[in-house]
Amino acid sequence: NCCHKHTLIMRVNGKNTSSKPDDSAPMVEDVTSADYYFDSYAHFGIHEEMLKDEVRTKSYMNAIMQNPHLFKDKVVLDVGCGTGILSMFAAKAGAKLVIGVDMSNIIHQAREIVKTNGFEGKVQLLQGKMEELTLPVDKVDIIVSEWMGYCLLYESMLDTVLYARDKYLAEGGIVMPDKAIMHICGIEDAEYREEKLEFWNDVYGFDMTCIKKIAMTEPLVDTVEAQQICTKTCQLKSLDLQTCTKDDLQFTVPYRIQASRNDYIHALVVSFDCGFTKGHKEVWLPTGPRAKYTHWRQTVFYLGEILTARQGEVVEGEFTLKCNERNHRDLDLRISVNFEGENHGRTQAAYDFRLR
Secondary structure: OOOOOOOOHHHOOOOOOOOOOOOOOOOHHHOOOOOHHHHHOOOHHHHHHHHHOHHHHHHHHHHHHOOHHHHOOOEEEEEOOOOOHHHHHHHHOOOOEEEEEEOOOHHHHHHHHHHHOOOOOOEEEEEOOHHHOOOOOOOEEEEEOOOOEOOEOOOOHHHHHHHHHHHHEEEEEEEEOOEEEEEEEEEOOHHHHHHHHHHHHOEOOEOOHHHHHHHHOOOEEEOOOHHHEOEOOEEEEEEEOOOOOHHHHOEEEEEEEEEOOOEEEEEEEEEEEEEEOOOOOOEEEEOOOOOOOOOOOEEEEEEEEEEEEOOOOEEEEEEEEEEOOOOOOOEEEEEEEEEEEOOOEEEEEEEEEEEO
């Protein structure tokens, strides 16, 4: 049950009271919110959450370590390298040079980690924006990056990966992961809706529905239980990271989902899978409600009108995703719903959301 809204950790300025390792490396506690996005990744807490996400980290580890033939004597670029974990996997798999790039001040800890683990000669870490740096090589053979955000495209980091691909990837080179697929399904979630949304209808006798209207426009990032799913799943969007362009990252696509049982549809849920398909054996990183937990969880969009659906009835419409004009790392989303049910009547509506 979606009973606790996930607080986006990148919004929290954490504190670290550890001593400063050297004069050139600023302490994490000195970080301010001047550049909210990059500063947030300077704090070790967000990296701890990602590293402890075994589905995420082991998928990358397996895709790299099980394919030493791809990495032997190759030059690898790690975009958004963080603590350097993927860079070290690549070096361990046989790469002759790994270049890790990160804007965040976590790069100082990453350099120490690389040195401590004996990869100082093989792994070079650069601090700065990918778009503003000049790499020490003209071309790389492999680009590896963990760029995915909530609802796949939140934070727009994929833009940077595509920039690096177009500028630095050699002909015949590989992007890892090379596939990303978004899915949508419907869920029953009466308990959360009542607790968090209908609550505003009567707050100690006062009407606060104006806040409910705001809450309805913010998607929920949380874990959805498999038993809540009450429709079949539909593929929304498939991206080939070897060839897609920035224009492909903003889109309107149709969807069609069929009720798998008699139930109420309170929300639509979006998740994604990422694939590493260029190796000897494909590796997939799933984030859907039927898969093992990941830190991405799922993204839940509550509908303004609850749908009463009988098994076999169809909900269809369009799903629109685009970057917010004022803050390109936020997402503006619109979901249209067209449904006619035997016990429901007809619903035609469109709902606007902002993931921020």
